[in-house]
Amino acid sequence: WGAYVSFLLYEKKVKLVVMAILPIIKAPDPILKKKCVKVERVDNKIQELMDDMLATMYAAPGVGLAAPQVSILKRIIVIDVAKNDEKPNPLKIVNPEIIEASKELATYDEGCLSFPTHYVQIGRSARVRVCYLDSENKQKEIEAEGILSTCIQHEMDHLDGVLFVDHISFLKR
Numbered sequence: 001w002g003a004y005v006s007f008l009l010y011e012k013k014v015k016l017v018v019m020a021i022l023p024i025i026k027a028p029d030p031i032l033k034k035k036c037v038k039v040e041r042v043d044n045k046i047q048e049l050m051d052d053m054l055a056t057m058y059a060a061p062g063v064g065l066a067a068p069q070v071s072i073l074k075r076i077i078v079i080d081v082a083k084n085d086e087k088p089n090p091l092k093i094v095n096p097e098i099i100e101a102s103k104e105l106a107t108y109d110e111g112c113l114s115f116p117t118h119y120v121q122i123g124r125s126a127r128v129r130v131c132y133l134d135s136e137n138k139q140k141e142i143e144a145e146g147i148l149s150t151c152i153q154h155e156m157d158h159l160d161g162v163l164f165v166d167h168i169s170f171l172k173r
């Protein structure tokens, strides 16, 4: 564990946030195969957890992290697919549901923080529309394409105990 301190500009107030780096569960830990439950309300506890998940993801480093990867069986994912030379663009997504997914697929080399050094090419919907609760417990919708679409689908799979390597064996069957 490590901890570090960061200032966030939050509703025009500067809030002191202490974020923790959480241990990341690695395969084949059975926690990764469990199904996560919905979050009833996004409260302070959930907000703190999402800040810790982002800190953990950035430190790894990675572009996405799902709550079960830090041993929390709740439907929460965090993502930031901004490139190194771009401004950070953290997404905090609670109870995500896919409303629409394109038939057209896009293939990316995927990695997973629970499988260090594994990279696998997987075809997923090129575009998705997803509804979710944001960090203020508000219902939101996002349209994603490219790497963001793939990343959202990868992280959402984690919430149902599905791992990227499961897609491979499925295709080979």
Ligand code: NI
Pocket (backbone or CB within 6 Å): 111, 112, 113, 114, 154, 155, 158
């Ligand atoms: Ni993953």
